[in-house]
Amino acid sequence: MEARAVNKYVHHSTKKIKPMLDLVRGKRVDHALNALHFLPNKAAKIVEGTIRSAVSNYINSDEGSKVNPEELMIKEAYVDKGPITRRIQPRSMGRAYLIRKRTSHVTVKVGLPETAETASTKKE
Template identity: 40%
Template sequence: MRAVLRNYRQSPRKVRLVADLVRGKRVDRAILTLDYLTKRAAEPVRSLIEAAVANAKHNFKTSPDRLFVKDIRVDEGVTLKRHMPRARGVPHLIRKRASHITVFLGEKTSQASADARTIKT
């Protein structure tokens, strides 16, 4: 269960700060955390998690209560290169970075079934 956002126009370094806060959390807790976060990347990450939950409900008939953010990856997207004139008209390179954000959701299993799988006689 995953959702992908490509070419989000913010640098991956800044988006990773937000991604690190929600990795491993339950979906409802992650969305609540992102609602009160004052970073610009919080809104698209929250929207992406909600899209992944909708994918899980529609495609796998999974209850949202059992979902957690298994992994969230922020990779580098395209880099737009611009020039800024500096001293004596020498062009200075400006890199406008973008991010690819991928959210993977996992499903928590009940503790009883997990114990039953580990104990084999």
């Protein structure tokens, strides 16, 4: 079983969030949260919150109440582009520059490792 969390309309570009997701993809949740907690980037805090939300969603599900949250691992983690808001920056001589405020949608899926899933289904 998997649980997912989507953090939408984050005011941060996908280019800055993607390295944080590459860092934690495929790792256990507790290792990923520990690694992100000590990074100084704003993107690390965004990804950390999304992972915590996915773990909470897993625990609140029917099967998740029986599982220790430290056993979970990050199955998928990706970022998509959100809508871009455009702002105008006045410049000299009557010109105007266009400033693009980019947003992102961060998605994280957590679940049990493959070996643990097959072992739990065989016991039942």
